[in-house]
Amino acid sequence: MNKTAASGTFSVKASELTRRFGDLTAVDHVDLRVPYGEIFGLLGANGAGKSTLIKMLTTLLPPTSGNAEVGGFDIIRSPAQVRGRIGYVPQLLSADGALTGHENLLLSAKLYGLPRAQRSVRIGEALDFMGLADSAKKLVKTYSGGMVRRLELAQAMLHRPAILFLDEPTIGLDPMARHSVWDRLRDLRRDYGVTVLITTHDMEEAEALCHELAILHAGQVAVVGKPAELRAGLGASATMDDVFAHYAGGGIREGGNFSDAVQTRRTAQRLG
Amino acid sequence: MDRFLRESTAVAEVELIKLLRDPTEIFSRAVQPVLWLVVFGQVLAHVHGIYTGEVGYLAFITPGILAQSVLFSAIFYGIAVIWERDLGVVHKLLVSPARRISLVFGKAVSAGFRGLVQAAVIYLIAIVMHISIRHEPQAIFGVLAGVLLGSGLFSTFSLIIACIVKTRERFMGIGQLLTMPMFFASNAIYPLDLMPGWLRVVAQLNPLTYLVDALRGLMIVGGESVHDYGTDFAVLVAVFVVLLMVAVKLYPTLAE
Numbered sequence: 431m432n433k434t435a436a437s438g439t440f441s442v443k444a445s446e447l448t449r450r451f452g453d454l455t456a457v458d459h460v461d462l463r464v465p466y467g468e469i470f471g472l473l474g475a476n477g478a479g480k481s482t483l484i485k486m487l488t489t490l491l492p493p494t495s496g497n498a499e500v501g502g503f504d505i506i507r508s509p510a511q512v513r514g515r516i517g518y519v520p521q522l523l524s525a526d527g528a529l530t531g532h533e534n535l536l537l538s539a540k541l542y543g544l545p546r547a548q549r550s551v552r553i554g555e556a557l558d559f560m561g562l563a564d565s566a567k568k569l570v571k572t573y574s575g576g577m578v579r580r581l582e583l584a585q586a587m588l589h590r591p592a593i594l595f596l597d598e599p600t601i602g603l604d605p606m607a608r609h610s611v612w613d614r615l616r617d618l619r620r621d622y623g624v625t626v627l628i629t630t631h632d633m634e635e636a637e638a639l640c641h642e643l644a645i646l647h648a649g650q651v652a653v654v655g656k657p658a659e660l661r662a663g664l665g666a667s668a669t670m671d672d673v674f675a676h677y678a679g680g681g682i683r684e685g686g687n688f689s690d691a692v693q694t695r696r697t698a699q700r701l702g
Numbered sequence: 703m704d705r706f707l708r709e710s711t712a713v714a715e716v717e718l719i720k721l722l723r724d725p726t727e728i729f730s731r732a733v734q735p736v737l738w739l740v741v742f743g744q745v746l747a748h749v750h751g752i753y754t755g756e757v758g759y760l761a762f763i764t765p766g767i768l769a770q771s772v773l774f775s776a777i778f779y780g781i782a783v784i785w786e787r788d789l790g791v792v793h794k795l796l797v798s799p800a801r802r803i804s805l806v807f808g809k810a811v812s813a814g815f816r817g818l819v820q821a822a823v824i825y826l827i828a829i830v831m832h833i834s835i836r837h838e839p840q841a842i843f844g845v846l847a848g849v850l851l852g853s854g855l856f857s858t859f860s861l862i863i864a865c866i867v868k869t870r871e872r873f874m875g876i877g878q879l880l881t882m883p884m885f886f887a888s889n890a891i892y893p894l895d896l897m898p899g900w901l902r903v904v905a906q907l908n909p910l911t912y913l914v915d916a917l918r919g920l921m922i923v924g925g926e927s928v929h930d931y932g933t934d935f936a937v938l939v940a941v942f943v944v945l946l947m948v949a950v951k952l953y954p955t956l957a958e
Contacts, residue, residue, distance in 0.1 A: 445895060485957070485958065522790025522793070523789070526716070526791060537713075538794075540709065540712035542799060543705065543799065545707070564818070
């Protein structure tokens with residue numbers, strides 16, 4: 431059996447990973463390798479399969495066929511081990527507004543089985559790291575959108591996961607808050623060696639933050655590469671928008687359904 | 703076991719904090735039992751329309767109304783779960799290594815807090831209305847145990863419905879559809895003997911009947927448990943365990 435260290439250079443290895451919903455194949459035989467310690471971006475139009483892929487990798491959704499190894503553990507056979515090694519920030523706002531920042535973190539600490547003696551130290555560290563120490567005793571519903579996202583990052587990092595999954599981490603945030611989330615992610619990678627896998631629609635985010643990108647189209651991986659390589663592949667003056675339009679099936683065809691739109695707007699509204 | 707306790711306590715504790723921080727729900731939930739006892743109960747007691755033996759009608763329905771408030775406050779628990787799903791809280795819980803049974807059981811325990819508040823409210827109304835209630839500690843303890851068990855049972859049932867219907871709109875419809883029949887097809891406000899045969903059969907299959915039966919014996923002076931306490935509690939525990947097992951299977955589908 432592969433243990434964490436033995437999986438070597440890749441934090442995430444998906445092979446032929448597939449998920450069908452009735453007639454729809456949301457994720458279609460995806461092979462994906464996410465190198466250890468990188469910030470890896472998953473791009474694609476609405477409905478391209480990004481969220482479904484993330485849900486499978488985080489063990490929230492069982493695959494129809496294929497498999498993946500996350501942090502050296504099989505997502506189907508050892509979901510509990512996988513869960514212990516990952517952190518996840520859903521696209522939706524998952525922090526509880528009726529609790530304080532500190533209470534949210536304490537809940538995570540307990541659910542992740544942090545020993546009692548370590549809890550307050552870790553929580554204090556996480557709050558400092560995310561710049562939330564002064565607001566720890568305030569109810570989360572009084573936080574700004576950027577603060578909520580940073581709190582969720584703190585929650586996801588509390589147990590020092592090897593891999594962090596973020597579904598559209600900066601959706602609905604203003605530019606300042608967005609940059610501050612990027613900075614925290616870069617710091618996490620540098621200070622803790624965390625591998626970060628994000629989904630995004632935002633080409634600026636893809637280029638500024640990610641070392642490597644995979645563009646999904648209709649449930650399949652259309653292309654994988656470094657942002658600069660992908661641009662260069664389309665000609666000297668190509669932008670990331672061109673890259674996206676080229677591989678994600680054109681910028682005009684709109685994907686996603688009503689419930690996606692509702693969800694995205696609801697998230698944006700709560701952040702705003 | 704240690705881990706199970708830690709995880710479920712963590713989930714339940716959070717709910718308790720939230721309940722104490724915003725107790726409006728506690729007050730709004732107290733209105734309905736007051737109406738049933740002060741208005742409905744007093745009128746029906748006055749006309750002596752329903753024969754309840756030695757025990758007066760008002761005393762007879764007091765445990766029934768407690769069971770009803772337990773049912774009503776627990777059955778809409780699924781709404782909160784669907785709300786948590788829409789927010790992403792469910793996803794965050796399920797991606798943690800906490801065992802599913804801890805998460806589901808923790809939710810059931812937190813419904814128990816609301817049930818205990820209901821019990822306090824009903825005891826208070828009973829005292830104000832001079833209904834003779836039993837004061838022995840073991841009787842009160844038994845009532846509280848029944849209330850906890852009933853809250854856990856009905857909230858887990860509600861969680862299962864939430865996992866199946868997944869949207870608030872559908873849940874509201876089904877919640878309404880279930881609560882009233884469960885209440886009327888039970889011994890809460892009239893004895894089983896007065897029911898037509900078919901309804902008595904339905905009532906015997908209704909867990910609420912066993913909760914009411916146990917509470918009736920334990921709560922009021924001269925009250926009688928038709929089944930015995932052992933049967934009542936055994937049925938409630940068995941149903942609760944089965945529902946927990948179903949909920950553990952279904953809860954993860956909320957994040958899919």
